[in-house]
Amino acid sequence: MDIVYVELDRCIACLNCERACLFHRFERRIGSTANIFVTVDMDRRQIFAGTCRQCETAPCMTVCPVEAITRDPLTEAVIVDKETCIGCSMCIVACPFGYMVLDESSRRATKCDLCGGNPRCVQMCMAGALHFGSIDSLAERKRKHPDLGLCAVSDRGDLMMTARTVVENGVVPTLCRMCSNRCSIGIHIADGNMVDIAPLEGNPVNLGKMCPRGRAALDTFYHPNRICTPLKRKPDGSYVEISRNRALDEIAEKMLDIKSRFGARSMGLWKGEAIGFLQQEEYPRRFAHAFGTPNYFSNDSACYPFPYYAQADLILLFGTNPPVCHPPFMAEFADAKANGANLVVIDPRLNPIACYADIFAQPLPGTDGALAWGLIRYLVNAGEYDHELVERYSIGFEAIAAYAQKFTPEFVEKETGVFADVLVSVAQLIIENRPKVSFYMGAGLEHHDNGVDNVRALVVLSCLTGGLDIACGLTWPENMPRNKLTLYDELPLENEEPIGADRFPVLYELRKECHSMTAMDFMLGNGDYPLKGLIITAANPAVTNPNTEKVEKALSSLDLLVVNELFMTRTAQLADYILPAATFLERSEIHTDPKFQRVYLTNKVAEISGIKDEYMLWHDLAHRLGFGETYFPWENEDQVNHFIMEPSGITVEQLREHPQGIAYLPLTFQKYLSRPLPTGSGKIEFTSPYLEKLGFKAVPEYVPPHHLRKKSDAYPFLLTTGARKTLLYHSRHQNLKHFRKLHPKAELEIHPDDAAGLGISHREPVRIVSEIGELVVEAKIVHKAELRQGVVEMYHGWEEWRINFTTFDNINDPISGFPLLKGVPVRIEKIQDT
Numbered sequence: 001m002d003i004v005y006v007e008l009d010r011c012i013a014c015l016n017c018e019r020a021c022l023f024h025r026f027e028r029r030i031g032s033t034a035n036i037f038v039t040v041d042m043d044r045r046q047i048f049a050g051t052c053r054q055c056e057t058a059p060c061m062t063v064c065p066v067e068a069i070t071r072d073p074l075t076e077a078v079i080v081d082k083e084t085c086i087g088c089s090m091c092i093v094a095c096p097f098g099y100m101v102l103d104e105s106s107r108r109a110t111k112c113d114l115c116g117g118n119p120r121c122v123q124m125c126m127a128g129a130l131h132f133g134s135i136d137s138l139a140e141r142k143r144k145h146p147d148l149g150l151c152a153v154s155d156r157g158d159l160m161m162t163a164r165t166v167v168e169n170g171v172v173p174t175l176c177r178m179c180s181n182r183c184s185i186g187i188h189i190a191d192g193n194m195v196d197i198a199p200l201e202g203n204p205v206n207l208g209k210m211c212p213r214g215r216a217a218l219d220t221f222y223h224p225n226r227i228c229t230p231l232k233r234k235p236d237g238s239y240v241e242i243s244r245n246r247a248l249d250e251i252a253e254k255m256l257d258i259k260s261r262f263g264a265r266s267m268g269l270w271k272g273e274a275i276g277f278l279q280q281e282e283y284p285r286r287f288a289h290a291f292g293t294p295n296y297f298s299n300d301s302a303c304y305p306f307p308y309y310a311q312a313d314l315i316l317l318f319g320t321n322p323p324v325c326h327p328p329f330m331a332e333f334a335d336a337k338a339n340g341a342n343l344v345v346i347d348p349r350l351n352p353i354a355c356y357a358d359i360f361a362q363p364l365p366g367t368d369g370a371l372a373w374g375l376i377r378y379l380v381n382a383g384e385y386d387h388e389l390v391e392r393y394s395i396g397f398e399a400i401a402a403y404a405q406k407f408t409p410e411f412v413e414k415e416t417g418v419f420a421d422v423l424v425s426v427a428q429l430i431i432e433n434r435p436k437v438s439f440y441m442g443a444g445l446e447h448h449d450n451g452v453d454n455v456r457a458l459v460v461l462s463c464l465t466g467g468l469d470i471a472c473g474l475t476w477p478e479n480m481p482r483n484k485l486t487l488y489d490e491l492p493l494e495n496e497e498p499i500g501a502d503r504f505p506v507l508y509e510l511r512k513e514c515h516s517m518t519a520m521d522f523m524l525g526n527g528d529y530p531l532k533g534l535i536i537t538a539a540n541p542a543v544t545n546p547n548t549e550k551v552e553k554a555l556s557s558l559d560l561l562v563v564n565e566l567f568m569t570r571t572a573q574l575a576d577y578i579l580p581a582a583t584f585l586e587r588s589e590i591h592t593d594p595k596f597q598r599v600y601l602t603n604k605v606a607e608i609s610g611i612k613d614e615y616m617l618w619h620d621l622a623h624r625l626g627f628g629e630t631y632f633p634w635e636n637e638d639q640v641n642h643f644i645m646e647p648s649g650i651t652v653e654q655l656r657e658h659p660q661g662i663a664y665l666p667l668t669f670q671k672y673l674s675r676p677l678p679t680g681s682g683k684i685e686f687t688s689p690y691l692e693k694l695g696f697k698a699v700p701e702y703v704p705p706h707h708l709r710k711k712s713d714a715y716p717f718l719l720t721t722g723a724r725k726t727l728l729y730h731s732r733h734q735n736l737k738h739f740r741k742l743h744p745k746a747e748l749e750i751h752p753d754d755a756a757g758l759g760i761s762h763r764e765p766v767r768i769v770s771e772i773g774e775l776v777v778e779a780k781i782v783h784k785a786e787l788r789q790g791v792v793e794m795y796h797g798w799e800e801w802r803i804n805f806t807t808f809d810n811i812n813d814p815i816s817g818f819p820l821l822k823g824v825p826v827r828i829e830k831i832q833d834t
Contacts, residue, residue, distance in 0.1 A: 017122075052113055053097060055078070059096065062094070063090045064090065065090065066086055068085040163193075163606050170189055174585070175584070176214040176584075179325075182205060182600070184202065185198065185210060200660065203598075203600075213729065213733065217583070217585060219738075220736070225568070226566055226580070227572075230242050230244050230247035230577065230580065232577055233575065251562055258559060264292030265294060265497070267534070268288075268296070268534045269284040270284075270536040271296070271539065273730070278590055280589060284535075286618070286631060290622060290627045297516045298513060298539070306329070306440065307472045308595075310335035312336050316344045317353065317442070318347070318439070318440070318442065319444020321353065324725070344358065344426055344429065346361050346371065349788075349791075364416055364705075364718070364791075365823035368441075369453060370704075372702075374408070374423050377405060379465070385466075386434075386435065386463075389463065393683050394685070395686065399698065436467075437467055438467075438472045439458055445458075446816070447721075450703045451818055452816050468670075476671055479594070481649070481664075499518050499527065499531065500515025504815070505694055517812065517819060518817075533562075534555070535562040538565065540569045542569070542574060542802075543571070546809040547808065548802050558576075562576065563578050563579070564581045564617055565579075579617065586604060586605070587637065588638060589641070590655075592664070596661075597664055599648070600655065601652060615636070615637040619634070688700075696814070706820055718824065719792050719825075721794055721822060728795070731799060746801035746803075747778055748780060748792055748793070749787055750828070751781075751789045751790070752782070752784050753789055754789060754792070762779065763778050763779065764779050766829060767829040767831055768806055769829060770807070770824055770826045774806060775806055792828065807819065807820070
């Protein structure tokens with residue numbers, strides 16, 4: 001007897017198994033005979049797959065009054081004829097195992113038959129918690145292999161022989177940095193080699209769970225293609241190995257030459273998300289100002305804290321996919337659902353958590369602001385908002401109440417494609433559950449030319465519900481007292497014309513970041529001054545920035561391009577010098593989590609000879625350039641950690657003793673009752689005097705997205721990019737073999753009706769064409785419920801298939817400067833046989 005075997009301790013409650021099951025239920029309704037039933041016990045956060053035992057004398061067959069349950073003469077499987085079944089439930093009562101159930105949609109009996117011997121739930125389990133086979137075989141496998149379900153390292157190459165661990169045997173605690181969630185993990189070491197990774201208890205972020213990305217960290221560390229020696233480009237484009245000291249000497253010499261010829265501001269520094277935040281971000285910021293350039297770039301936006309979803313009565317998700325982007329959140333969602341919370345998901349694409357939503361709506365990309373204003377209007381006109389919050393702690397309410405009036409349900413339906421009655425239903429849910437309403441807006445809203453004001457409108461809506469600074473609402477985190485590494489007060493450089501600050505002053509004033517898309521123009525000689533040199537660490541703009549052709553041309557035009565990286569990425573292939581970077585397992589750093597107001601110390605676990613951590617890169621360059629003694633005086637990262645923590649009252653030694661982290665401040669809420677908010681007025685600013693002073697509209701007015709303002713018959717489809725893949729993370733992890741088996745190549749997701757209209761078959765190559773460029777990829781025809789018709793979707797981080805050849809770098813949000821990545825007008829062409 002084959003069964004689905006469940007390792008409950010590995011379950012992360014990501015709901016991917018249920019997603020697989022639900023998608024096949026959709027298929028069943030249009031003709032499939034699959035019998036599928038997977039449920040998630042939301043109270044215990046554990047997965048159970050009830051599978052039919054095909055009883056020799058089946059009680060369900062015996063009691064069925066209409067003979068809808070029979071045995072297949074060939075396979076001897078018990079079959080339910082849905083057409084004959086009358087939904088009397090007698091078989092459900094008779095089944096001694098509880099595996100016969102009533103399908104809520106069809107009101108007919110159904111059961112799980114393991115998808116014909118290839119269970120979709122097992123295929124979709126990213127945590128390795130579900131396995132398929134006989135009871136005896138699975139028990140034997142578990143006995144022989146206690147680590148059953150782990151993503152084992154597939155190819156460790158020669159680094160197993162050269163890497164050194166900090167202890168010979170034992171477990172070293174640290175934080176995972178395979179994505180941005182920072183889960184607590186323990187690195188298991190045996191005989192000087194890292195052999196396993198397991199989650200650690202005590203950290204409220206991951207609660208003793210971890211996802212497959214984390215389990216693959218050793219694959220990254222030991223990967224045979226890691227860059228372990230500095231490389232220098234030769235005139236013919238090939239690379240030659242050089243010593244680290246020589247590489248840094250030459251880089252410093254070229255930087256000084258650029259500074260003498262063009263000025264310090266002609267050098268730029270670019271930090272990628274892959275190395276993290278706090279000190280990892282502040283090192284290049286400090287270095288830039290010490291050198292004399294204001295030109296710091298990154299792909300980061302301001303990171304806002306997440307609500308405490310488990311305490312919500314209603315959760316609204318806009319343009320986000322938590323099971324893939326933030327797996328640790330799923331425990332909170334599970335708790336909320338177990339407590340009776342409702343879930344609303346707004347997304348053009350049916351993502352995994354949308355399968356579990358009470359209301360799922362698919363708006364046109366970039367129209368979320370109109371939907372938000374429609375909800376605001378409904379609450380205001382019904383008088384169902386927090387009157388005390390509005391009257392005592394806000395400014396600008398009258399203006400937003402007046403502006404909202406044009407967003408009737410009918411207007412919103414016409415603008416967004418979301419039916420008017422759906423808008424009303426969502427508004428009524430908000431009224432019924434306020435103030436315990438959680439809003440979360442993902443990157444799906446930010447990557448539009450109207451993104452900031454769309455998000456602002458949703459923040460207005462959250463405040464109107466009374467959700468300001470309550471646990472499940474719009475929280476106001478407090479920062480840890482610490483020493484900062486930046487030099488903005490000591491060495492301000494606003495007068496040096498930071499790149500893009502004139503076009504996007506908010507980006508520079510609030511984030512002290514320059515605009516990376518404008519930087520490409522400066523590199524190509526089309527700026528107010530030349531940008532001649534760039535140091536990039538852990539970023540891959542040749543893949544992730546829009547208008548790839550222009551990015552490659554710009555980076556190739558530089559007098560000096562230095563890339564600090566783990567692997568030979570597309571960006572690294574353009575560099576003059578490539579320096580080997582350290583993984584998170586080779587660094588000891590301070591991390592803070594504003595949601596839980598906790599601080600952590602990551603522990604260095606291992607090292608590879610010749611590879612230095614992030615601090616030593618900037619330290620060693622600074623000392624060669626003459627400002628190391630003044631601005632990078634610490635000998636190593638451990639000394640930096642002590643410096644950062646001095647004002648906090650928490651010592652580095654205490655952090656080492658508490659790998660699960662230490663609360664730097666107790667969590668408190670509704671702080672606005674006793675002190676001013678961190679705004680110019682000290683109140684909620686429904687209208688922004690700050691933005692108005694800069695020439696923007698004080699009210700976060702809804703501006704229709706580019707594709708509605710400038711419709712084109714030549715580009716009838718809307719391309720959205722960036723929907724996350726379960727195991728990939730932006731442009732990372734593609735070179736991990738077992739990850740690549742699940743995500744082997746790029747796919748353009750397309751609605752079946754759109755594919756039929758173009759004569760496109762599943763897995764057929766197609767050409768995506770925009771005004772910017774084109775790309776050929778395979779078509780993936782999805783179920784009609786998964787994607788809104790007229791919208792196509794492609795992941796954004798492929799090294800081989802770079803979708804940013806088709807995306808705009810010159811259509812930006814006027815406030816943030818963010819590019820249009822999710823609503824790009826394109827046409828899809830069938831590639832004719834030649």
